Amino acid sequence: MRSCSRICLKISLSVFLRQLSLHSTKCSTRSLSMDKLKSALPVLDQLQRAGYEAYIVGGAVRNHLLELPISDVDITTSALPDEVEALFERTVPIGKEHGTVMVILNGTFEVTTFRIDGDYEDHRRPDSVIFVSDLKKDLLRRDFTVNAMALDHSMSVIDYTGGQNDLEQRLIRAVGDAERRFTEDALRMIRAARFQSVLDFTIESQTLEAMKTCAPLIEYVAVERIIVELQKLLNGLQPSRGMNTLTVSGIVNYLPYFRGWQEVLLLEAPMSLEVYIAFHIFKGLADMDGMRSLKLSNDSYRTIKQAVAILQQLEQQEEFTMERLVYHYPLATIEACQKLAGNQSDAKAYRQARRIHSRQDIAVNGHDVMTHLKREGGSWLKVMLAEMEDAIITGQLKNQPDAIMKWVDEHGEI
Structure with missing residues (x-):
């Protein structure tokens, strides 16, 4: 009975320590994420003091709500690109035609003007962008509800599409008409599968049906963009879910190089x-x-x-x-x-x-072998050194000069 109690105590302690470790990791992530968001506040402050609206948007908001690490903090504003450049001392015009200026202040931040997209003729990118003064219009053009939220200066969430509810339900849902979103930019279909893998979410049924309908449009997407998404998908929490979605939706049949694969490896780990x-x-x-x-x-x-x-x-x-x-x-x-x-x-x-880390670690070299055998170099030497190296790494030959030279004598006819 005492032994049983001791075992139960050990198990309870093990569980407690594991839970404590997970809690500590989560708290650390939450703290780091908040620090990352706070580092953007000086940019928001400066824009707002100048009379402009400014918000944190996109993946940073999603990850903040999910208590996941935040890599980059993007900002959207009512200020035009030229106005952003005039307002900050250090900027880089990384995409002014699309409304984006990089601001360097307490870090680097992509600051993009509120915008809506023009027509998508090639199913890849809009022919033009139209700057607007309305945050809601900007958020409604985005791909998925979980990516279409904003944070104001007080860290209050602005959500016009039900993104918070979808986070709670662990759903990937297109903003508005899913077919329209995928027709605009076909890469969004692979992004849906990527987020499914990375977040371990489920793709909402109408969004999945739209992926099946729009799957052929993947052929319009540049292979480099596809590769980036596939790399992220395969490194996610549940790559098997993401790859299964690409299969059941038919998207895999339109991927370059992967087209025609009759078997898809359903990975259980990244x-x-x-x-x-x-x-x-x-x-x-x-x-x-x-x-x-x-x-x-x-x-x-x-x-x-x-x-x-x-x-x-x-x-x-x-x-x-x-x-x-x-x-x-x-x-x-x-x-x-x-x-x-x-x-x-x-x-x-x-x-x-x-036993050795490279050929340079071998106790003798090619010159030593040639001198010992009184032979000129040639193809035989390359073969002998390779066999000698293999014998050492497999433990069949000690890495000692005397042992090696004895081995050389025995294999001198190579």
Whole structure:
């Protein structure tokens, strides 16, 4: 009985400490988010003192209400771009034609004039923007209700679309007519799936139906914009939900490079786009050459190729596979591929146990080998050094000069 009580006490203490940690993290996030919002108040103050309206808008408001971290604080105002530039000492005209000026004051803030959008002829961006003096009109042009709220100087929420209620219901709902929103900018459909993944929300039924109707419009969107959203989706809380939405809506059939994939990997944990692509190449559902159409960075292409190689080696399950992987490839890529392959090996432990970190750590070099064998350099030396390196990293050869030279004598016919 006493033993049972002790166990229960340990469990209760463990639960309490975990809850305390979560509470502490949440409080810390709330504090940092409020600090981020407060850093924008001097900009609001200066605009308001000059007789203009000014509010915090967009993702900062959403994340503040959800008690999530805030990366950037955007401001909307009745002041025209030229008036904003005249009012602040340090500004950068990052998009004046669209009403946006970056203000540098206690941080950097994008300050955009109240506006409504003109016609969208290409389903990507408005042909023009029209500056207005009404905050409500500005908010009603936005994509989703959870992104269409504003905060005034006193941190009171201004909400014309039911965004607060949708946050409580954990819903992604288009502002107004969903088909119109997606016809204006087709990328919004992928953004809906991205927010579903990142926030672990559900897409409202009419919004989802509009995505099914408008799915073909994705072909109008630049691949670079699509890639940015997919990267964020795959790194969200529930990537499987977002990817499932792209599948059931039919959007995946219109994505460049991804078009025609008959299987969609439903991830249960966040994963990079590079490893996701590598998995499909590994499974024969995509090709290495075609990925160039995605216009990724050279680093991304390198990661994809590495991940394909890792997946192939994990499948073969040869002796010393992990020793070789942790020596040749980044740990994060290995661990991501292990999840896909169902491999339970402790890659961190293998990495910490590495005998050498690079070829420069080997106790002898190519010149030493040539001198010892009295041979001129050539292709044989490259092969021998590679085999020597592999023997050391797999533990079959000690990294000591005498042991290595004995091994060289035994393999001198390479």
